[in-house]
Every structure is written in structure tokens, then in C-alpha cells.
Amino acid sequence: MKIVVIGATGHVGSYLVPRLVRAGHSVTAVSRGSSEPYHQDAAWHQVTRVALDREQGDAERTFAPAIAALEPDVVVDMVCFTRSSAEQLVDALRGSGALLLHCGTVWVHGPATVVPITEDAPRTPFGEYGTGKAEIEELLLAEARRPDGVRSVILHPGHITGPGWPMINPQGNLDLAVWAALAAGTEVVLPNFGLETLHHVHADDVAQGFEKALERQALAVGQSFHLVSERALTLRGFAEGIASWYGASPRLRFVPFEEFRGLTSPEFAESTLAHISRSHSLSIERARTVLGYAPRYSSLEAVEDGLTWLAAAGRVPAP
Template identity: 50%
Template sequence: MKTVVIGGSGHIGSFLVPRLVRAGHEVVNISRGTSTPYTDSPEWQQVRQVAADREQEDRDGTFGDRVAELGADVVVDLVCFTLDSATALVNRLRGEVGHFLHCGSIWRYGESLKLPLAEGSDSALIPTDEYGIQKRDIARMLKEESASGGLVTTSLHPGHIVGPGWHPVGPLGNFDPTVWQKISGGQTVLMPGSGAEMMHHVHADDLAQAFEKAIDRRDAAAGEDFNIVAPTALSVRGYARIAASWFGQEPHLETVGWDEFRRTSTPEHADTSWAHLSRNHCLTIEKAKSLLGYAPRYEPEQAVHESLRWLVDHGQLQVSSPA
């Protein structure tokens, strides 16, 4: 089976592409060609690389032609962020490929009303940020496309992706590296909110597993959308307690209001914390388990710990003691 992966050199593709090669797929990776995969797997030697600037080719109206001309059976789009881009590609690939898979996001859900969040439920408010709105609208378009008898599509919606090679969303719901220095050194961490807010991570390889299973089970995945997250979610307090234990520490959290938190943080980190924690996301994966056979290997804390160890070992994160 010939499979084209758009954006295969990033977080997800670094794990997905080798999986597909091992499964016997003929894989073509379309990327800008400016980065290398996070994992140095020998399977990459069997992958055809195609360099393309998607944003420019979307503006020129040529990106769909580039993908279609590769003659794929399956197309996996890992880097589509607007409804216009997704619609243009679907219109061009209709009748050309057997299965189109899109990487969405759990940010298609707004603030939680009831937990856990399930696909198609009314358990969350609508998203208010542009990223979440676009991901929601793409997922809706894909379902309508398949329901109308057009292109067979599937959308997978990951939580906060984590793995070796990049910084995870931390206990405060942002990417501030100083939180790890404070936790590892037993220092006090200022915590906005109640500490009960939830975050739902997923290891990049578990997400890659879900894509592989969706390809293998095309009939079950056709026209469907799936939450793809770890088996459990982390609360702010729980996350901080688990993380402190890696360094032989007890967590020291001081509750502050959001105004105080913003005064003691950068605007970027404060906005990111609010975006994550105000959503209070915890999702169910029962649909993916039932229809796809999705079986995540990583609990969220295991995925985060692996990521931190990689960052420390590669000199990209300073902590007070080994994790």
C-alpha cells in the first residue's frame, strides 16, 4: 500500500513513518525539508522524501495536485490547520485516494461541562480560539464528506502530544522550563486556579499507533472521528506531586489568583496556562478502543518522564537533581 504522509518529519510522523514502513507500506513523506525526524530509525532510509512549502502551494492552488500526482492509496495529513486548506485538498483527492486521515486536536472542544468528553457529545462548550474553531470545522467537514458518499475520511484528535525531543505541557499548563527547576529543587511553585484542573496528554507513539490502526481498519474508521489520549488525565496538583516524586521531593504549591499569576509570569506562559487549564479537559477513548483496537502503552506521567529525561540528557533542560 502506498501511503503519503504530509508533515511526516515532526512529532507524530517521527513515530508514524517508521511504523508504516515496518508494516510494509511504501511511504512518501512531504515536508518543507527544514527539519529531521526526532527518532533516528533505519526505516527512514526506505522513505521517499518530497520537499514542499505547503503554505505557499496552498496560496498558489497547487498543493492538491502535488499530493494527487503521487498516486497514493492513503494520505495522512498531520499539518493542516485551516478549513480552507483541508477543503481544497479533499476536493482534489476525491476519487483519487482510498482513505484520507487528518490530525485534529482535542482543542476542537471548548471548556468542559461534563467529564469525560466523548465524540459527538454536548459535554463541552464551543471553542473560542481560532485554532480550536478551525480544527472543529475541519472535523465536521470531513464527516459530512464521507457521509455524502465522497472521499473516505477519518479524523484523529490527540491530546497534548509528548515524547522525546521536545518540551511537554508542564504542571501549570504551559511550557515554562523554570517550573521543572523549582519542582526538582523543592521550591515553591505559584499555582493559578484550584489545582483540580485537568490536562490530557498522549505519547506521540501512541498517537502514531492510532493512525496505523485507523489505516488498517479502514471500514471501521470510515467517516469517524476519534479522541486519542492517554488512558488517564492529570490534574495540576496530581501532576506536580508525581513530578516532585521523580526528584525525591514533596510538592510545594502556593495557590494564587490569575491576576497574581499573570504578574509573576510572562504573558506568553500565562496565556498558555489559561488556554489549557480553563478547558479542564479529560476525554474518553472508548470509541477508539472499540472501533480501532487502540491500546495506548503510556500513562501520561510515563510519557512526560521520558520526555524530561531526554531533555536533561541532551542538555536542553536544567534541573536540580536527576529525574
């Protein structure tokens, strides 16, 4: 098939594009500039590269027609964040027969009430990101139900991790000092009792989910799927697991969140609050049953793979 991947050089696209090439598809990689993927693969030599600025193109209403002009059989949209942007793409693709695979987020779910959270759970998002993605999901599911609508599938990743970038730590933020403290066995402060949850996923497992949705599109169209590891981690369990990986004994101290806020930067505190106020723990039963999704990495293994890269780059201690 002729596949256009929007945001092809990002976290997931860096793994997905080589998968698609190896499966025999003709791939056009669309990105804003000439950025390189997070890791090199010989498959990229067989990819057509197209530079398009989506933000500018959406404002001028030229981006979606440019994608449609490529005459794709499949569009993989990794970087759509507003309903307006999604509407433009849908309008441009309608009637073409193209399949649209949209990258959503587990943040379409607000605070967890019953866990694991299924795709059928009522949407209670808050914040611009989760709310915007929920609006896009609603649009695309309605579109898929129309007789002449664009065939759409929505795939919701958790906290994406892997080589090439920092990942969410056991405090629920991006403070690299937390990894160093766990490696050294020095004190790490966690909010509340450390029982809130985080649900990571390796970028290659997300790519696997997209490839599975493509392969089983007849079953997948008109549905949403969670793409996460087998099980979420509590903050406490996450910290203990990483300390053990480093061969250290964790020294954890638990304080009320408002006290925790005063012990870190405003940026890290806000990130922590954003994660623990949701405490996602997602079911992958639908993805497993319908798509055949089988994540290779546990949450800890995904993070350990990312930490190995960060250590090689000199940004965290080596195990």
C-alpha cells in the first residue's frame, strides 16, 4: 500500500516507518523540516521525504489538500492536536477510500474511577491536550460511522518511552536527578503514599499497534484502542524497580503533594500533578483481541531501555 506518515520522524514514527517499509509498503514520510528519526535504519533509504509545515498549512488550509494530493491508501497521523486540524484532513480524504490511523492519547481519560480503564469508559478529560484529543476521537468515530465517511481508527498510547529522549520518572515528571538519586541509593521524595499510577509504553510497541491496526483494518475501523504495556506501575513500585535495576536500595520518603510541590521546581511539580491526578491504568484487552497487539516491553523494561540510551549520552548514571 501507499502510506503517508505525518510526523514520521517522531518517537513512534522512527520505529513505525521501518516496520512499514520491511512489510513491503511504499512510505512517504511527512515532517515539518529535515529532522532525522530518533534512530537510524537502512529502511529510511527507501522512504520518500516531504517537508510540510502543518501549523502554517492548517492556517492557510493547504496542508490537508497537500496530503490528499499524495493519493495515499493509508494516512498515519501522529501529530494532530485540534478538532479543526482533524476536520480539514477528513474533508480532504473523504471519498478517496483512504484509511486514517490517528494517534490519540490515554489523556482522553480523566481521573481513574474503575481500573483498568477500558476504551468504553466515559470520557472525562481535562486540560487542553486531553480535551482536544477527545474531541478529535469523537469526530473520527462519528466519521467512521458515516456511509461515505473516512475509515478511521484511533490508537491511544500511554507515556511513550525508549531510546532518544527523557521519559516520565517515578515522581511523574522529567527531572533527570531522580534517576541519579535512585542509582545512588539517596533519598527520593514521592507525593502522597506513592500509590498513584503511571502507564508507560515503548515507542516500538506503539508502532507495533499501528502496524497491527493496518493489517486488521477491516476489524479495527470505527474503534479506539489503548496501546500501553501489560500493566501500570505505582510511583512506589516504579522507584523500587529502577533502584533494583541499578543495584541500589531505594530510600523513599512520602509527603503530601503540597509539601512535595515546595521541594521541586514549578515545572516539575505541575507535571507531577498532571500525571498523578489522572493515575492511568489501562486495559489492552481490546487491542489484544481485535488487533493481536502483544507488547514486547513491560513498563520497567521500556524505561530501562530509555535509561540505557540516556546513560550512554552521559545524562544519567550507567547501570
